[in-house]
Amino acid sequence: MIEFQNGIHVKGTGLWLDAKRRVDFCFVSHAHFDHAVKHAKILATPETAKLCQHRFGKAKFKTLEYNQPRELKKGIRVELFPSGHILGGAQILIEKRGVRMVYTGDFKLRKSLTAKKAEIKRCDILIMESTFGLPRYLFPPLKEIYARMVEFVEDAQAQGKTPIFLAYSLGKAQEAMKILSNRGFKLAVHGTIYNIAKIFEEFGVKFKNYQPYQAGKLEDRVLIIPPWAKRSRMVKNIPRKRVTILTGWAIHSDAKDYYGVDEAIPLSDHADFSELMEYVKKAGPQKIYTVHGFSEFSSYLKKEGFDAEQLKESTDISKSLW
Ligand SMILES: [Zn+2]
Structure with missing residues (x-):
């Protein structure tokens, strides 16, 4: 069969x-x-x-x-x-x-x-x-995950650093956009994420307060990029930053080292x-x-x-x- x-x-x-x-x-x-x-x-x-x-x-x-x-x-x-x-x-x-x-x-x-x-x-x-x-593999309640994302942004901004989220460009990134913009944060997103977000909007999933990332124009925005862009010059040129990745594999205690980030948050699809x-x-x-x-x-x-x-x-x- x-x-x-x-x-x-x-x-x-x-x-x-x-x-x-x-x-x-x-x-x-x-x-x-x-x-x-x-x-x-x-x-x-x-x-x-x-x-x-x-x-x-x-x-x-x-x-x-x-x-x-x-x-x-x-x-x-x-x-x-x-x-x-x-x-x-x-x-x-x-x-x-x-x-x-x-x-x-x-x-x-x-x-x-x-x-x-x-x-x-x-x-x-x-x-x-x-x-x-x-x-x-048991993920914490969503409320707890959302709170960790907010705390990550607030901590980074309190230290005068740009908060950067690594999230794959279809699905996870738009979920992060929704969670963070619902809480009033302004966003800058990688071009691939921006283009896909526009398609989501055609189907009625709307986002607030976001723009495509332009070098040097971050101000107080939270940056969302796909994981592969972490090593790009665009990210390397941001002088003060904290980086987190959104992945179910964050359950592993060594996830931070594995992904080379400051924090790993288990938001999974x-x-x-x-x-x-x-x-x-x-x-x-x-x-x-x-x-x-x-x-x-x-x-x-x-x-x-x-x-x-x-x-x-x-x-x-x-x-x-x-
Ligand atoms: Zn999939």
Whole structure:
């Protein structure tokens, strides 16, 4: 029923899920580069289609809004629904002869200020991401994370330093923009982040008090840049600064040294261990395949009584329910 080979092929539908190489027809769950490839034809939400176009140019899209079931071909129904990961991020439900299969893509259950809240649908087969699939990965409450971000800005500014946030340019950066501008801070953002924020605004996610970063014109603004820009001349030329990174991996005590920053704050776009478990319990699948992340996650699921395994190229899925 499914075949795993640089992406997941759902046999009998002609549809691939987040394939990593170009295929004829593929569901793209969201526009991050590790999921979005320029396929011959792409099934995605209108937001993801627009963001993909921005990132890799024109392509052929079949767009579907959330919660609008469609017959893909006779007897096969598909429906996209929010993943909570980033703007436009979607999970897909594929139903055939009454058997329901869900592929989550990247997801999180906690609230986002820039993405629709994730939904969980009952299913028989669940293919899920498990990026943070170890019990040690438990993120603090969002309120605490927001407070740390504010404290970071206030501390830096009290020392006469520019606060700099490293956040990847699609999703995390716009979430940071929303959190910080809601608290009254003025922002300067890297050009790549600015251009993507403009697309978010087309879809109704508005930001306050921001402008693209121009060298020498920071004044009292908070700077948000993608992690790769940390070593750029533009950042090196800022004389007094404090730098933090926003990532779920900040849970590790040595994250600061690993990323070479003054602070690491665990704002994540992925589910933590408890969210992964909550998802599975609510979806109630008979069979779970995990993709991405730690292979150990499937053994934790087994301990909870689920039939789970990590999807590998060699996985024998002939016994699947479909
Ligand atoms: Zn992603």
